[in-house]
Amino acid sequence: xxxxxxxxxxxxxxxxxxxxxxxxxxxxxxxxxxxxxxxxxxxxxxxxxxxxxxxxxxxxxxxxxxxxxxxxxxxxxxxxxxxxxxxxxxxxxxxxxxxxxxxxxxxxxxxxxxxxxxxxxxxxxxxxxxxxxxxxxxxxxxxxxxxxxxxxxxxxxxxxxxxxxxxxxxxxxxxxxxxxxxxxxxxxxxxxxxxxxxxxxxxxxxxxxxxxxxxxxxxxxxxxxxxxxxxxxxxxxxxxxxxxxxxxxxxxxxxxxxxxxxxxxxxxxxxxxxxxxxxxxxxxxxxxxxxxxxxxxxxxxxxxxxxxxxxxxxxxxxxxxxxxxxxxxxxxxxxxxxxxxxxxxxxxxxxxxxxxxxxxxxxxxxxxxxxxxxxxxxxx
Amino acid sequence: xxxxxxxxxxxxxxxxxxxxxxxxxxxxxxxxxxxxxxxxxxxxxxxxxxxxxxxxxxxxxxxxxxxxxxxxxxxxxxxxxxxxxxxxxxxxxxxxxxxxxxxxxxxxxxxxxxxxxxxxxxxxxxxxxxxxxxxxxxxxxxxxxxxxxxxxxxxxxxxxxxxxxxxxxxxxxxxxxxxxxxxxxxxxxxxxxxxxxxxxxxxxxxxxxxxxxxxxxxxxxxxxxxxxxxxxxxxxxxxxxxxxxxxxxxxxxxxxxxxxxxxxxxxxxxxxxx
Numbered sequence: 001x002x003x004x005x006x007x008x009x010x011x012x013x014x015x016x017x018x019x020x021x022x023x024x025x026x027x028x029x030x031x032x033x034x035x036x037x038x039x040x041x042x043x044x045x046x047x048x049x050x051x052x053x054x055x056x057x058x059x060x061x062x063x064x065x066x067x068x069x070x071x072x073x074x075x076x077x078x079x080x081x082x083x084x085x086x087x088x089x090x091x092x093x094x095x096x097x098x099x100x101x102x103x104x105x106x107x108x109x110x111x112x113x114x115x116x117x118x119x120x121x122x123x124x125x126x127x128x129x130x131x132x133x134x135x136x137x138x139x140x141x142x143x144x145x146x147x148x149x150x151x152x153x154x155x156x157x158x159x160x161x162x163x164x165x166x167x168x169x170x171x172x173x174x175x176x177x178x179x180x181x182x183x184x185x186x187x188x189x190x191x192x193x194x195x196x197x198x199x200x201x202x203x204x205x206x207x208x209x210x211x212x213x214x215x216x217x218x219x220x221x222x223x224x225x226x227x228x229x230x231x232x233x234x235x236x237x238x239x240x241x242x243x244x245x246x247x248x249x250x251x252x253x254x255x256x257x258x259x260x261x262x263x264x265x266x267x268x269x270x271x272x273x274x275x276x277x278x279x280x281x282x283x284x285x286x287x288x289x290x291x292x293x294x295x296x297x298x299x300x301x302x303x304x305x306x307x308x309x310x311x312x313x314x315x316x317x318x319x320x321x322x323x324x325x326x327x328x329x330x331x332x333x334x335x336x337x338x339x340x341x342x343x344x345x346x347x348x349x350x351x352x353x354x355x356x357x358x359x360x361x362x363x364x365x366x367x368x369x370x371x372x373x374x375x376x377x378x379x380x
Numbered sequence: 381x382x383x384x385x386x387x388x389x390x391x392x393x394x395x396x397x398x399x400x401x402x403x404x405x406x407x408x409x410x411x412x413x414x415x416x417x418x419x420x421x422x423x424x425x426x427x428x429x430x431x432x433x434x435x436x437x438x439x440x441x442x443x444x445x446x447x448x449x450x451x452x453x454x455x456x457x458x459x460x461x462x463x464x465x466x467x468x469x470x471x472x473x474x475x476x477x478x479x480x481x482x483x484x485x486x487x488x489x490x491x492x493x494x495x496x497x498x499x500x501x502x503x504x505x506x507x508x509x510x511x512x513x514x515x516x517x518x519x520x521x522x523x524x525x526x527x528x529x530x531x532x533x534x535x536x537x538x539x540x541x542x543x544x545x546x547x548x549x550x551x552x553x554x555x556x557x558x559x560x561x562x563x564x565x566x567x568x569x570x571x572x573x574x575x576x577x578x579x580x581x582x583x584x585x586x587x588x589x590x591x592x593x594x595x596x597x598x599x600x601x602x603x604x605x606x607x608x609x610x611x612x613x614x615x616x617x618x619x620x621x622x623x624x625x626x627x628x629x630x631x632x633x634x635x636x637x638x639x640x641x642x643x644x645x646x647x648x649x650x651x652x653x654x
Binding site: 046047049073075077078079081082083085086087088089090091092093094095097111112115119220221222223224228229230231232233234 | 434435436437438440447448450453454455456457458459460461464467468469470471472473474475476479496497500504
């Protein structure tokens with residue numbers, strides 16, 4: 001891949017990344033990618049298979065420094081295709097495993113993800129999104145919402161999708177991701193973006209070893225005193241395949257128990273902002289600016305993108321004039337917001353594409369322009 | 381699938397000299413009559429039984445006629461996506477470093493879509509056995525051309541015969557990987573005669589014993605047949621193997637470890653008292 005040339009040259013010089021291993025309770029300044037990696041080690045990750053791609057190569061690099069010191073397996077695979085299949089094998093063998101990539105690399109993993117979902121293997125996937133489509137740019141975006149939430153790979157399956165909006169959440173959601181993946185025997189994905197991956201913030205890291213682990217009874221660890229275990233997604237008889245699909249759909253219904261979201265000043269809001277990840281951070285600032293001007297703006301931030309907090313959004317939107325979805329894409333989560341609101345309020349979309357991060361002010365300008373248009377319609 | 385009777389009656393004066401290995405499940409194979417897969421499955425599972433490693437072996441069965449190997453082999457198994465068996469086996473091996481891991485791959489899987497995974501797993505010297513069933517055709521999907529198909533061979537996607545200018549040459553993947561330092565034991569075998577079956581069994585046994593040494597990948601190519609795909613009777617396929625396939629893919633060892641694997645053959649301790 002042809003990455004940003006000057007970045008590649010920088011990476012070749014000087015020392016390799018030194019791990020920032022910290023003890024429990026200590027607050028440290030860390031880069032998002034590294035906080036995520038450190039959290040994974042503390043969560044008792046057994047193996048990481050990955051491939052370099054900007055803006056998340058630091059995750060792989062961090063593991064190559066730290067894992068040999070603290071136990072486990074780290075392997076730079078020959079491609080993302082190979083990496084996701086190593087994940088499949090290791091997860092099927094009962095290990096707690098993780099991989100990470102960025103948009104084009106996640107596309108390469110889609111076949112493997114579909115297999116993993118069908119075979120019901122727990123694992124943690126991380127997508128540090130960059131601008132696309134195609135080779136795109138290395139700047140942050142939220143353009144893979146559809147891919148993460150609606151499938152991406154072939155067939156009827158769902159991922160558990162968590163959207164962090166801070167370096168703290170980059171670390172915390174690793175624990176949540178492993179826990180949920182293992183609870184539901186389902187792949188979980190942390191859907192982040194290049195800015196979250198690269199930014200440095202204070203983070204309190206979870207305690208090492210605090211996420212319990214047990215070898216699952218279905219894993220291929222060698223059959224001792226039991227029937228042989230088979231990990232497969234091939235069910236050639238249609239009756240059997242339908243049975244499997246029905247089971248998976250029931251599971252996804254049960255997963256609705258895991259809905260998480262955050263609301264900011266939605267109780268008295270006339271205008272509702274809906275945003276996830278970095279966009280939600282920016283909208284929080286917009287909210288402050290708007291309130292200073294006397295506009296009653298509220299924000300709802302989905303934390304789980306699947307399962308999606310439809311009911312919570314509908315409720316927050318109920319008494320508002322309109323809903324504005326802000327995301328760094330051409331309009332993806334807005335479709336789920338429209339479904340949730342179900343025609344009861346107008347839903348607008350504000351997006352930037354190509355790796356551009358919107359400013360709080362431009363979102364405020366958008367709110368004001370919508371208000372003006374609505375006013376004009378009333379008067380006209 | 382109808383279960384076959386498996387009672388072995390003890391009849392006076394007769395002893396059982398041959399039976400299905402206990403590591404093969406009592407399920408009829410779906411393979412075509414005369415297909416080499418049946419023999420390879422049996423030989424592989426005989427070795428697993430004889431070495432006593434049924435509880436410690438995990439197999440990977442990717443897309444191909446043998447994707448259903450897990451219906452027949454009574455060991456833990458994982459099905460893999462087409463071409464990905466080497467990567468899946470790598471994942472298993474890395475988290476279970478003391479188990480025996482093998483992949484059972486066809487020519488499309490190992491030498492077309494899986495070429496990168498094949499080469500890189502060997503390049504890393506993954507301590508696995510790659511069992512490569514090369515019958516120069518894609519059996520499962522209805523007889524399409526494979527990278528290992530011969531020039532002039534008629535297949536469903538080379539209906540006028542494979543010609544090099546647009547379809548390339550038979551890919552001798554085994555020769556490509558033999559010189560990788562991660563390749564520990566590389567051999568080409570067959571199952572067309574009782575003698576070749578015996579040799580294959582020896583090779584598989586050696587490969588499992590080499591895994592204990594953790595010195596690299598064992599790669600066994602089995603030049604085999606496909607009566608359905610080649611549109612021949614099983615007997616005709618034997619002639620075709622001898623006249624056409626073996627000259628292209630010569631049988632024998634390509635790379636053998638220098639010393640005897642001493643760790644695998646521990647002499648019995650001599651008892652102190654007579």
